[in-house]
Amino acid sequence: MNEDELLARLQAADLARVPTAPPDIDRLLEAAMTTTTTRAPVDTGKPRRNLRPRLLSAAAAAVLAGGGFIAWQTTQAPASAPSAAPLVLTVQGTAGSAKCAAPTVGILRKNSTAFEGTATSVTGDRVTFHVKHWYRGDAGVSTVTLEHIQGLESVTFTAGDRYLVTARDGEVGMCGGTVWAEPQMRDLYRRAFPSER
Template identity: 30%
Template sequence: MNDRPDDERLRDLLRGADPAASLPPADPSRVARLMEITMSDDPLTETRQDGTRNRSTLTWLVAAAALVVIGGAGAFVLINDEDEAGVPVAQESIEPTDETAPVTTLAASAPDARCGVPTAAMLAQQQVAFEGTVQEVADDVVVLVPSLFYAGKPSELVEVQGPPQELSGLLQAVPFEEGERYLVSASDGRVSLCGLSGPVSQNLQELYVAAFGS
């Protein structure tokens, strides 16, 4: 079978359907240049605008999720840094049950010529009572380091203060000496005499235990 007439008829139909059939032939040099450009052009290369336009909605959602994660991590680090720099660390606070004052200050008392026999009942009425060692004796102060408080608020030191004349009279009643231990009581901020304060002895210690307990 000879298909040539059909081929000719097909070519005629294609020429009639070609919109450029009536145009003059293209310049051979231009055709060659276009062919070269077509062969060297990378069809996968896309411009920033084209690439952005052609990206799918899923791509944008993934990118947005990544930005949220990165932003959240940055905020977490920033907040932690601010907490460490600005806030204290919470420091442990100790609430003392028995506060110890730095110094208890007492006034010297002049000896009383009329003194009765000291009793536990009389001693129990004293507001301050302690045992301590004399650290310093000066013209206007006697400093003691307490080892035991029977009554009153505990303190690290006890200072018995007064003008030299009054302190001299006190020393006649209670001979304070550096390095020696004493039992001292006081009421209304003044050292009590008449046998209620003095050097540690068995009798005076028993009196303090009877008045305040051991």
């Protein structure tokens, strides 16, 4: 078998060489070049605008504003309202065997400090209050500590309970106004400090 015969056999066995008509390249090329396809735009009645520049501008403005806000925030003081330093009161003297008169409007009015607060901690000879309402005194203070509470024999402090407390010049008297907050005593405080509620 010579080379020409071998080549003829190989070509006959090649499945990829299935005899087909060659494509008409010229006709296909001409059809592609002359045919135009256009999609009709949807008519919304509004002029068509390019939104991309506006979106990019809005995104850039948002980034700048966010960065400016963060920079401003780092230079500002904390947002919480300033609170005055805790107030410290002291019980004067000791009760001894003295008997105390029941508090009256007149007795209460003599005090320079009056508030209602919740006892947040009772440790040793000290009680700390979270002030709920000021009748008289520094309304900017939210924490009051009362020291030497053993001098108040008529009151036993318990954390979580509410109390009415009075003091004059930083001293809580043994008698006259530091009591458990009950409705009757609250009413007495309201009458004693009517313009300062």
